Amino acid sequence: MPLPLAIPETRPKSALSPGQIRSLLEITDPKGVAALRREARQAADRHCGHTVFFRGIIEFSNVCNCDCYYCGIRRSNRKLTRYQLTRAEILRQAVWCARQGFGSVILQSGERRDRSFVDFVATVVRAIKQATRTPLLPDGLGITLCVGEQSREAYERFFEAGCHRYLLRIETRSPTLFKRWHPADQTLENRLRCLTRLRSIGYQVGTGVMIGAPWQTTADLAADVAWFREQDVDMIGMGPYIPHHAAPLAACAVDPPAVRLELALTMIAVVRLVLRDVNIAATTALQTLDPLGREQGLACGANVIMPQVTSPGCRKDYTLYDAKPGDDETDPIFRKALEGHIRELGLMVGYNRWGDAPHVKIREARREGAA
DSSP: OOOSSSSOOSSSOOOOHHHHHHHHHHSSSSSHHHHHHHHHHHHHHHHHHHHHEEEEEEEEEOSSSOOOTTTTTTOOOHHHHHHHOHHHHHHHHHHHHHHHHHEEEEEEEEEOOOOOHHHHHHHHHHHHHHHHHOOOOOOOOOOEEEOOOOOOOHHHHHHHHHHHHOOOOOOOOOOOHHHSSOTTTHHHHHHHHHHHHHHTOOOOEEEEHHHHHHOOHHHHHHHHHHHHHTTSSSOOEEEEEOOTTSSSGSHHHHOOOHHHHHHHHHHHHHHHHHHHHHEEEEEEHHHSTTTHHHHHHTTOOOOOOBBSSSOHHHTTTOOSTOOOOOOOOOOOHHHHHHHHHHHHTTEEEEESOOOOOOHHHHHHHHHHOOO
């Protein structure tokens, strides 16, 4: 079954309007959904290749100064055991990733902006780069940071230390929804300013949104996708909304998990068709709603998976949402099974490579041409 809209391949990104994007997001007929996802996977193969990249994710601290109404590690959650891994613990996990050929790691934590935190992160990034240089990775592991809103000085320090990617999810581009999901001292405007800082410094910039959260409509999600395109982002990390019992939004009605999963998979497919050559992650939240959710994300056009390599003793306390999987993804048996699922999709794992999005080189070439 063909898609209801033609998506021409003659431009770096599709020219679909928000209304047309919304119509794709609202496809529910099984044959139409299958056609959408099939075309998205073909677009990923065409623009990014048949390769899936692993990013070992190290959730090194659940201490957070933010109080987001959907999050389990929000500062108001007094029942959570807080932790911060030491430099040696983080380095050990990063070196393990390098030895497995992952190519890149993601360092993620709650949001803090104090001097000691910034110093710590910069030191850890520099240590990882120095400890993971090999003949296969002469510049060490690729490093993505996901530590929230920071000053320009902090972003510059992280960049100089060796981080070259930064993921800062906005959760929604809708000012109305953002205000309903966050306290007054957290603003969408500051989030957007931080993304501008990151791009001006030279980072590969990633962002993303929640899908299926309270009061959200497909029109909101379509506007999010159009905004991704407008911002010329390099990578997308988004997933289905999953409530946390200790967060205020857990009391709000949302669609059943199966419906949110299907919408998230459709969102991945639509983002792939609109943005084409960016990296899109099949996130852990997909796996939370279905044991094979990440593999379904790949089938819909994603090309990055983030194996969980946080120390098992701390993993249970990095609970952004309820029912987060606790599998030991450093277990060779688990990884072998994941690789098998990837091969069944006609894809392969790209080992010992940073796996930067093709969009990065294309964007840089456009900039040089314009100059």
